[in-house]
Amino acid sequence: MNLIKDDYIVDIIVPVYNAYEDLIECINSINIAKTNFNYRIIIINDNSTDNRIENFLQNLKINNYIILNNEVNLGFVKSVNKGMKYSSNDVILLNSDTIVTDYWIDKLVEKGYSNPYIATVTPYTNNGTICSIPKFLNDNNIPDGYTANEYANLIERISIRKFIEIPTAVGFCMFIKREVLEKVGYFNEDDFGKGYGEENEFCMRAKYKGYIHTICDYCFIQHKGSMSFKEDKLKYIKKNLNKLNELYPEYDLTIKEFIENTDLKNIAEYISFHSDLKVNKKYNILYLIHNDVYDDIKHPIGGTEYHVKDIIENSDKTKYNFFILFAEKNIIYLRIINDKINKIFKFFISEQLKINTFYNFEFFDILKNIITHFDINLLHIQHLRDLPITTISSIKGFFKYLPIIVTVHDYFPIDPTVNLLDIKNEFCNAKIDKKKCSKCLEQRLGLRFEILDSWRNTFKSELSLANLIITPSYSAKNYLINILGIPDENIVVIEHGINLNSDLILERNSINLIKNKLNIAFIGGLAPYKGSGIVFQILDYFKNNNNIQFYVFGNLGDKKLEYFNSKNLYKFGRYKREEIIRLLKNFNIDLVIIPSICPETYSYTLSEAWAAKIPTICFNIGATGERAKCNKIGWVIDRPFNSNSIINIIESVIENKEILDEEKIKFNRCSFVKDVKVMVKEYDELYMNYINDSYTPNEKIDVIVQSNKYFYDKFFANIYLNNTDSNLIDIYKKEIDLMKNTFGWKLLEYIRKRHPRLGGFLKNMIKIYIKHS
Numbered sequence: 001m002n003l004i005k006d007d008y009i010v011d012i013i014v015p016v017y018n019a020y021e022d023l024i025e026c027i028n029s030i031n032i033a034k035t036n037f038n039y040r041i042i043i044i045n046d047n048s049t050d051n052r053i054e055n056f057l058q059n060l061k062i063n064n065y066i067i068l069n070n071e072v073n074l075g076f077v078k079s080v081n082k083g084m085k086y087s088s089n090d091v092i093l094l095n096s097d098t099i100v101t102d103y104w105i106d107k108l109v110e111k112g113y114s115n116p117y118i119a120t121v122t123p124y125t126n127n128g129t130i131c132s133i134p135k136f137l138n139d140n141n142i143p144d145g146y147t148a149n150e151y152a153n154l155i156e157r158i159s160i161r162k163f164i165e166i167p168t169a170v171g172f173c174m175f176i177k178r179e180v181l182e183k184v185g186y187f188n189e190d191d192f193g194k195g196y197g198e199e200n201e202f203c204m205r206a207k208y209k210g211y212i213h214t215i216c217d218y219c220f221i222q223h224k225g226s227m228s229f230k231e232d233k234l235k236y237i238k239k240n241l242n243k244l245n246e247l248y249p250e251y252d253l254t255i256k257e258f259i260e261n262t263d264l265k266n267i268a269e270y271i272s273f274h275s276d277l278k279v280n281k282k283y284n285i286l287y288l289i290h291n292d293v294y295d296d297i298k299h300p301i302g303g304t305e306y307h308v309k310d311i312i313e314n315s316d317k318t319k320y321n322f323f324i325l326f327a328e329k330n331i332i333y334l335r336i337i338n339d340k341i342n343k344i345f346k347f348f349i350s351e352q353l354k355i356n357t358f359y360n361f362e363f364f365d366i367l368k369n370i371i372t373h374f375d376i377n378l379l380h381i382q383h384l385r386d387l388p389i390t391t392i393s394s395i396k397g398f399f400k401y402l403p404i405i406v407t408v409h410d411y412f413p414i415d416p417t418v419n420l421l422d423i424k425n426e427f428c429n430a431k432i433d434k435k436k437c438s439k440c441l442e443q444r445l446g447l448r449f450e451i452l453d454s455w456r457n458t459f460k461s462e463l464s465l466a467n468l469i470i471t472p473s474y475s476a477k478n479y480l481i482n483i484l485g486i487p488d489e490n491i492v493v494i495e496h497g498i499n500l501n502s503d504l505i506l507e508r509n510s511i512n513l514i515k516n517k518l519n520i521a522f523i524g525g526l527a528p529y530k531g532s533g534i535v536f537q538i539l540d541y542f543k544n545n546n547n548i549q550f551y552v553f554g555n556l557g558d559k560k561l562e563y564f565n566s567k568n569l570y571k572f573g574r575y576k577r578e579e580i581i582r583l584l585k586n587f588n589i590d591l592v593i594i595p596s597i598c599p600e601t602y603s604y605t606l607s608e609a610w611a612a613k614i615p616t617i618c619f620n621i622g623a624t625g626e627r628a629k630c631n632k633i634g635w636v637i638d639r640p641f642n643s644n645s646i647i648n649i650i651e652s653v654i655e656n657k658e659i660l661d662e663e664k665i666k667f668n669r670c671s672f673v674k675d676v677k678v679m680v681k682e683y684d685e686l687y688m689n690y691i692n693d694s695y696t697p698n699e700k701i702d703v704i705v706q707s708n709k710y711f712y713d714k715f716f717a718n719i720y721l722n723n724t725d726s727n728l729i730d731i732y733k734k735e736i737d738l739m740k741n742t743f744g745w746k747l748l749e750y751i752r753k754r755h756p757r758l759g760g761f762l763k764n765m766i767k768i769y770i771k772h773s
Helices: 020-032 051-058 076-086 104-112 148-158 178-184 198-208 231-247 251-261 264-277 303-314 361-373 391-398 434-445 451-464 474-484 502-506 532-541 559-563 577-586 604-611 622-631 643-655 658-668 676-691 701-721 724-740 743-754 756-772
Strands: 009-016 038-045 065-069 090-094 118-124 173-176 212-220 283-288 320-328 331-337 342-348 378-381 404-407 468-471 491-493 518-523 548-553 569-573 591-594 616-619 635-637
Touching: 009 020, 009 076, 009 104, 020 051, 038 051, 038 076, 051 065, 065 076, 076 090, 076 198, 090 104, 090 178, 104 118, 104 173, 104 212, 118 178, 118 198, 148 212, 148 264, 173 178, 178 198, 198 212, 198 231, 231 251, 264 701, 283 676, 303 676, 320 361, 331 361, 342 701, 361 391, 361 701, 378 391, 378 676, 391 404, 391 451, 434 451, 451 474, 468 474, 474 491, 474 622, 518 577, 518 604, 518 643, 532 548, 532 559, 532 643, 548 577, 577 604, 591 604, 591 643, 604 616, 604 622, 616 622, 622 635, 635 643, 643 658
Parallel strands: 009 038, 009 090, 038 065, 118 212, 283 320, 283 378, 378 404, 404 468, 468 491, 518 548, 518 591, 548 569, 591 616, 616 635
Antiparallel strands: 090 173, 118 173, 320 331, 331 342
């Protein structure tokens, strides 16, 4: 750019033959396009038969317009040459069926002078053979939802600024240096007079003079011309191509090899993905979480994942792009979702992320690039398990004004074991007892007691940097205030919602119902911390009672329950979340027991029972007890939390079913459950409040280009990873993991570590066996 003088002028050469409407659009786009350069527009009217052309050109009384009229029709090549010979400056040849965009001149000139050997520069377009996007070599429309300028902004924003040499410029728009015209000459009028192939022949001549041709991968202009031609024109094109190959026998092979090997194919695919993503036209929300919300990648999907999925699925995906980031060992996953895309990417780091990882440079480098590349407008942390604990402070260090919201779904910021239960599954209420805490941390997570103070202090410090903290219940909020000392005003309570679709709630299938019995259900996964021991005692106590039928909906995480059977027990097993309300109705459930002995921060099972208008029994602990007491629904049991209290309630209901009827009547007053659409509206208003407040995505070109290059490389690495071979790798990995859990493998590992020589001997024996088997 230092070669460009202050008095630099570039001439835009526009040959015109009829096509009045196209010309109007083209000239208007030139007039309104922003630029920092001085330019002239030289229009050559090639004896157009449409009188409107002449009238229009006569009315162009702007100083930088020069109108040249041909007395007879000279054809495209002679008209272009006439304009280039009139000029003494660098030129941009421009078809009259194009629409230019902001700073298009600046970008072409800048690219042209980035290398002294560059002869021509061609921008990207929707219809320009090797310069076509979003589909390479195709006649494309500009993707839906974009104007030409908006699409050009996107192309510039995601450009990797890669220098790509092309074998020839494309004639719809090409920048040519004046020095090249002086050394190489003008277009070949004798062999290509009527047009087509003239720019290719010119570029081959320039190449023989030691020049090169390139594409400006951050410039886009629209080209309305079609790559489909009538039969007579196809014959003419074929003739010119034959002539081109006579002059330059290597031309066809050069083009063929370029198309087969060029990076432009990959870049076009990269652009196509971003065209659907529309990062410059949507709000971009990044969620950090401990697991995927669509697939059981790490473990079965739970309440936190369902909550995030509810927001995504019920939000306006034409307004938002959602990015979900989570980690498993040394793999960082990024799922991207909008109305057209649901795609997952993998990023690999050298060090495995663990529950007690406080900082990881590689992770933050990935996160920083994601935030920059995708113009993330808001970061919403849903869970930090298996992610660095210092995420908030680290991100604030890079992006000071990026809004960060944290939702606390469990007690992870207070207790790494999450549920505030000691090793005996007794409620500890977050009190620190060195003996109990040491045993609990060591046996459950392999952590030392000393981590607890730094854990809580770090989370207190991190949460203080968040713009807002959300809890789904007041009981969860109070724990953050009382244990971590988070100010009350920094925390808001937003209850979770569920799908209250009437079809799900009211539909009944014809099934074999057991009549004249009290139908009692346990719903959700049952594990020790969820009260599986209490469930076992209840089932065992009533196993011979013919007045009760028990149903268990959900997974069993307790061997005692798994092996327990009785005539009045039906184990439904795992269910789809969207069908549980209907199932409760179909099985005529009268009462739902929620036996959780740890303080829930919410309780989806409570909401689902209430949505089905079924009374509940629960303990007065956490959000479950808080919500039941507040709404005065069902039975809330104070300490001690054991099976006896629940058994007494069940027996009283058997004796007097009117008690149950009284509880059911309460649902006629109100649903007591928030609809997911109401919740999503609350989040939409919240997000817009913070997004529109102060944050502007990074606008430093060098930082943006670096992040673009980073994701471009990962984009194609992930295309490879997502093919069949990748699936086979996952299968083999799972098979190896299963093998490592066998007794034989563990025995060999023990011998290898304790008795290396014997281990070596066994290793050689195995090799001999495999060789001869």
